[in-house]
Amino acid sequence: MFFIDTLDVTGLGNRSYLAGGDRAAVVVDPPRDIDQVIAAAARRGVRIAYVVETHVHNDYVTGGLELARVTGAAYLVPAGAGVAYPHVAVGDGDRFAVDAGVGLRALATPGHTPHHTAYALEENGAPVAVFTGGSLLTGTVGRPDLVEPRLTEGLARAQYASAHRLAEELPDETVVLPTHGFGSFCSSRRAEGAGSTIGEEKASNEVLLRDVDTFVADLLAGLDDIPAYYTHMGPANAAGPAPVDLTPPAVADAEEIAARLAAGEWVVDLRNRVAFAEGHVAGSLNFEAEGQLATYLAWLIPWGKPVTLLAASPEQLAAAQRELVRVGIDRPAAAATGEPENWTGERLASFPRATFADLAATATGAPAARPEAHSGADLRHPPAQRPVVLDVRRHSERTAGFVDGSVHIPLHTLPRRLHEVPDGQVWVHCAGGMRAAIAASLLDAAGREVVAIDDGFDAAGRAGLVVRTRLDGGDSDTAGPADRTHG
Known part of the structure; x- marks a missing residue:
């Protein structure tokens, strides 16, 4: 049998x-x-x-x-x-x-x-x-x-x-x-x-x-x-791949984490996107351990660049190591676990999260639809100019529908195209929130004012935003003016 x-x-x-x-x-x-x-x-x-x-x-x-x-x-x-x-x-x-x-x-x-x-x-x-x-x-x-x-x-x-x-x-x-x-x-x-x-x-x-x-x-x-x-x-x-080493990496303290950031290395925070938005080490990047960690970190990081991992627990760190060796990221340069307050001697950075309904509300200055979903900033007051809406989905996803006037830079191209994102507050979205969180952390680390839309894309039309396809009369696949319309 x-x-x-x-x-x-x-x-x-x-x-x-x-x-x-x-x-x-x-x-x-x-x-x-x-x-x-x-x-x-x-x-x-x-x-x-x-x-x-x-x-x-x-x-x-x-x-x-x-x-x-x-x-x-x-x-x-x-x-x-x-x-x-x-x-x-x-x-x-x-x-x-x-x-x-x-x-x-x-x-x-x-x-x-x-x-x-x-x-x-x-x-x-x-x-x-x-x-x-x-x-x-x-x-x-x-x-x-x-x-x-x-x-x-x-x-x-x-x-x-x-x-x-x-x-x-x-x-x-x-x-x-x-x-x-x-x-x-x-x-x-x-x-x-x-x-x-x-x-x-x-x-x-x-x-x-x-x-x-x-x-x-x-x-x-x-x-x-x-x-x-x-x-x-x-x-x-x-x-012929070498055997793997899954023993814990060297422990990094706040001083070492700061030094690695200053040297241009990647410091990756594995916590969920809600916790990251609420408070994180300035300059660190958010790749959720529960998401497609190996795929997106390996896709975006310059190959061979040292990476330091920040995790909520030793178990989360060990699971991340296991995922990363599968794609050839064999040994983290260092790691730290616990609370973000212990990872830096500076004040924690943060940025707000929002929904597509909140984005629609910025056009009128109406109160945010779900203020309980936000962190780090009050979204009830619209910025001086309308925000940049950045779509980081892949081309195939965008073909099926996109927010009118949005700028399209797929996530996997964003690290080398940050300079193409127009000036102003950037509201970044994907299909469900995970990739938007990665993109928001990249923009935040680059010093941009960012809002991460943590929402399913199917909510965009229901929120009153104009959603178009290429057949509706064109697309904006490249960066353009910051003054956008949102319906």
């Missing part, structure tokens, strides 16, 4: 898998912090016989090499991946016996990468599940543009052919188990649902319902921005 355990890597929107029989198992696409994988195998009472990669990952640092070394497992990597360490090169059709009656069959599925390989889990020779990595995802496919721009269209067509191969060769009841697609930027769009089968994908996945030309055109048109740190993940995985 076989088993399959799913290991969620929620911060990155990925999944790894432990599967096998009574005595031995295989691990597919393991995260870099391998202790959780070893613990899962121990709970099952199985030996890890194989560690498998579906491809050289572009969105995180793999733990495969270290897991294979620690456990003595055979390390299966697709042939043509170009890795620099000893491994078993896997070709199309190769089979591997995992346990009595349980085995793997390799299926070449190029598209997400040229060498991508899926693995069918078989019981007594019959497929029961397929580990699809970044190929066939739940309701979508992995994006084909992460390797080399000139290869993108060819890989998109290969992705189409690979998805159809899986659909044609595997029974409808075969469970589909992708690595990406649960919020990962490796997915061409966000996958929906907790699980799927080949039969369900045949009925709902556009790659299996459309002709190749239509599918490829739509896929390429819908590709979103690529996180900047992806540039470093593939080379790290091909070279």
Whole structure:
């Protein structure tokens, strides 16, 4: 009898898998912090016989090499991946016996990468599940543009052919188990649902319902921005990642934190955005530990710049370290936990939070709609000039609707474009509040007067603000005059 355990890597929107029989198992696409994988195998009472990669990952640092070394497992990597360490090169059709009656069959599925390989889990020779990595995802496919721009269209067509191969060769009841697609930027769009089968994908996945030309055109048109740190993940995985060190960092006192800020290093406050807005070390940046910490910190920070972490508790700090090693931020330069008053010898900085209703009220000078949601400032009195409304969502999000007159600078470009934000008080928003908080902290650290809109974007129209789309007559994707209209 076989088993399959799913290991969620929620911060990155990925999944790894432990599967096998009574005595031995295989691990597919393991995260870099391998202790959780070893613990899962121990709970099952199985030996890890194989560690498998579906491809050289572009969105995180793999733990495969270290897991294979620690456990003595055979390390299966697709042939043509170009890795620099000893491994078993896997070709199309190769089979591997995992346990009595349980085995793997390799299926070449190029598209997400040229060498991508899926693995069918078989019981007594019959497929029961397929580990699809970044190929066939739940309701979508992995994006084909992460390797080399000139290869993108060819890989998109290969992705189409690979998805159809899986659909044609595997029974409808075969469970589909992708690595990406649960919020990962490796997915061409966000996958929906907790699980799927080949039969369900045949009925709902556009790659299996459309002709190749239509599918490829739509896929390429819908590709979103690529996180900047992806540039470093593939080379790290091909070279062979080093073991991780999750021991606590050196403790920084207020004097050291001030010195690191003065040196231009990043000091990152992991507390929630409400606590940060109410009081924080001047110059520190807010990346919530509960948000997509690894994705956005790795995307925005200049690669290799030292980072000091400020956390509410040792547990929060430890969880953040674990997330960050997955994207190659291996060791914080220093850290501090506790209360922000202990992190600085100066007065704490703060800025107000607001809603879209508050933004609408600034046009008339009406009282703030929800004063209990604010911190740090009284919003009932409008500024001398109308505020700058800064939208930090991605281009694909803005296409669906934007506040009329707003300035658009996507969050991942903001650190290098702060000079483009017009003069005046800046009200910054995203889709729900997390990215707005990051942007507000960047602006606050740069000395700007900022208000963080901690609200869902769907509330903008209900608040009376004019929400337009590009079809309504244009957009403002670049910085412009500070005098804006808000309906």
